[in-house]
Amino acid sequence: MTQAFRLRPFEDGDFLRVEGDRLLFEGADLTALASEYGTPLFVYSARRLRENARGLQTAFRRHHPKTSVCFASKACANLSVLRLVGEEGVDLEVNSGGELAKARHAGFDSSRLVFNGVAKSEAEIVLALDPPIKAINVDSPFELSRIAAVASQRGVRANVALRGVPGVEGGSTAGIETGSTRSKFGMTAEEIESCLALASGQPDAIAVVGLHVHIGSQMTDIGLYAEAARYVARQGAAIRERFPADFAHVNIGGGFPIDYVKYDDQAPEIGYFHSHIDAADIAATAVPILTDALGAGIEILTEPGRSMTSNAAVCLASVEGIKERAGTRWLYLDTGYSVLPESGFGWYFHMVTANRAADMETAQMRVVGPLCDSIDVYFDMEGESKLAALLAAEPALKAHEALLRSKLVHMPPMRELPAATGPGDVVAILDTGAYQIEMANHYCGRLRPAAVMVGENGGISFIRRRDTLEDLTAAEEF
Ligand SMILES: Cc1ncc(COP(=O)(O)O)c(C=O)c1O
Incomplete structure (x- = not known):
């Protein structure tokens, strides 16, 4: 050949x-x-970036107009790239105070930002509350108590989404597989329950606005997205019952794969670099599961990184x-x-x-x-x-x-x-x-x-x- x-x-x-x-x-x-x-x-x-920004939004909005794409800026936080996708209506996911500051510098206002991370410092939480962003995705009960303390001190109400562990195993390499209880990310049912109790006791400091999961990167198995969506549907409905006034979104994270392989006679080693699915397939699978359980009024957030800029x-x-x-x-x-x-x-x-x-x-x-x-x-x-x-x-x-x-x-x-x-x-x-x-x-x-x-x-x-x-x-x- x-x-x-x-x-x-x-x-x-x-x-x-x-x-x-x-x-x-x-x-x-x-x-x-x-x-x-x-x-x-x-x-x-520039053209491909715009196409991707539009394509990722359309893939989900075709099934559910109330979808926000929050580009995972860790994939490429270059200011020109951030501004370009921002012009297309894409919001941002950030993973540190640095990315948060960069997002604001690029012109994104707080209502367009969600903040992930497993070890957020007090200084980072202060940044995220000044003014309060759309959602701080909480990774542990300890972190929620830290957020509540900072929010009370500053007299503001923090919008939080709870990051759950859907217990999804498999997919790409262990280093970028984040949905299982063996990874360091997210909360088990018991940990989520502790957060709900904590939030109930501090309604002036904490608004539980959402539920978040992220199962990994370059996830080529559509079944894993279906499993994660079923978890979000079930757990989201349960949390909403407890906080009906505040709970407004579910966030299914990113991980949407791209096809890195450009020819057909692939070596057997190529595995998950060759993807047969894309964001449109993931949307077609996940959205109905979410809307059947949570209704048309629920907002769906996604956090694609790799599929936006690779x-x-x-x-x-x-x-x-x-x-x-x-x-x-x-x-x-x-x-x-x-x-x-x-x-x-x-x-x-x-x-x-x-x-x-x-x-x-x-x-x-x-x-x-x-x-x-x-x-x-x-x-x-x-x-x-x-x-x-x-x-x-x-x-x-x-x-x-x-x-x-x-x-x-x-x-x-x-x-x-x-x-x-x-x-x-x-x-x-x-x-x-x-x-x-x-x-x-x-x-x-x-x-x-x-x-x-x-x-x-x-x-x-x-x-x-x-x-x-x-x-x-x-x-x-x-
Ligand atoms: C919480 C979270 N959301 C979204 C992403 C983006 O993943 P991807 O670039 O595979 O879409 C990551 C990547 O690590 C992440 O940790």
């Missing part, structure tokens, strides 16, 4: 298309952008080195997990050589980043090592190698790129618009990346400047 054939499934009007040998993004030549702005460089599409950006990397070892080619990029932190957790991002996008001759290679750790690679170093160790320890396991591989190894070992790909080339790493810039860091003295946005008129604007060498020292020089 050729590279050109593989491109076809995701060529999408002007969003990504091949012209000559170049990969174009919203009509802009990615290779030219890399040479003009340097790499690593994130390139966002597929709206690519990250451009330069090839800085190459090595041929025992018949395997290793390709060294200037971009590793300090720029694409999810790659360090074993996340799969599809790659295309931007300046050889039409090459027909392809080859398999090990693609790696520049950092000084063995995990700074675009394959699953940990999983491959665990598999090798198990097979070495018990040769009989060889008969189950395929099964073990599918459970332990979460990325294909090799990437197929044009065979001529080498130093000086530009690799476009797709679907990198969520959770990357936000987590990017200075590790190994690497500068955090720049980002540009291609506007709807085709113009290019900076939305984040690249760090400078001074940024590496500025906070430590007194």
Whole structure:
């Protein structure tokens, strides 16, 4: 199968298309952008962001007009991105006082903010009450007592939604699975009961306005959303009986998956990176369960992050080195997990050589980043090592190698790129618009990346400047 054939499934009007040998993004030549702005460089599409903002709202409002989409700003709290989705009527979910301050700075007023987190400080609660936001999603009875104390002190009433544990198991990796009692998030039925008792005793400080769940990220099993919705319907009805005047919404969180895989002959390791469902399927499943139990007057909140911004950006990397070892080619990029932190957790991002996008001759290679750790690679170093160790320890396991591989190894070992790909080339790493810039860091003295946005008129604007060498020292020089 050729590279050109593989491109076809995701060529999408002007969003990504091949012209000559170049990969174009919203009509802009990615290779030219890399040479003009340097790499690593994130390139966002304003049009795709707007489409996603509208699409996510429509997916739910088609079934239930009273739906608010609260973009999980941790996925990409870039000011330009926040303002753009805000213009489309999207509200925000924040996870810290910093994100709360940034949201207000971007122009979101308090009635458009919900605040999650498992360890909110008093200072953060003060921020959330000045003035009171739409909902503080409470994670424990202790936290509710802290909120009540701060609210009483300030003479305001805090709007709270209780974060429940729906007991939903499975889905993607344990690190991003948040709906089970084994995770640190949310409250059991007993803990919720304690909160209800506490709230009943402090009606001037606490308004119980909602119930919240969030079951994880990149959740590709529609059954888990149905289970979570049944929990919300049941628990929401029970809480509403106790606080009929205040209880106004249920929040089903985010986690809506996107399809990271751009071709059909997927390696078995690809698992949950290949999604067969999207937000529209989740809405069609969850909304009727919620409205049947809670009626048409209930407001439904959602908190998509990944599905809002992932597929709206690519990250451009330069090839800085190459090595041929025992018949395997290793390709060294200037971009590793300090720029694409999810790659360090074993996340799969599809790659295309931007300046050889039409090459027909392809080859398999090990693609790696520049950092000084063995995990700074675009394959699953940990999983491959665990598999090798198990097979070495018990040769009989060889008969189950395929099964073990599918459970332990979460990325294909090799990437197929044009065979001529080498130093000086530009690799476009797709679907990198969520959770990357936000987590990017200075590790190994690497500068955090720049980002540009291609506007709807085709113009290019900076939305984040690249760090400078001074940024590496500025906070430590007194
Ligand atoms: C409470 C909460 N809501 C929403 C999200 C967004 O999840 P996703 O980006 O998978 O949609 C997260 C992500 O961690 C979260 O913790």
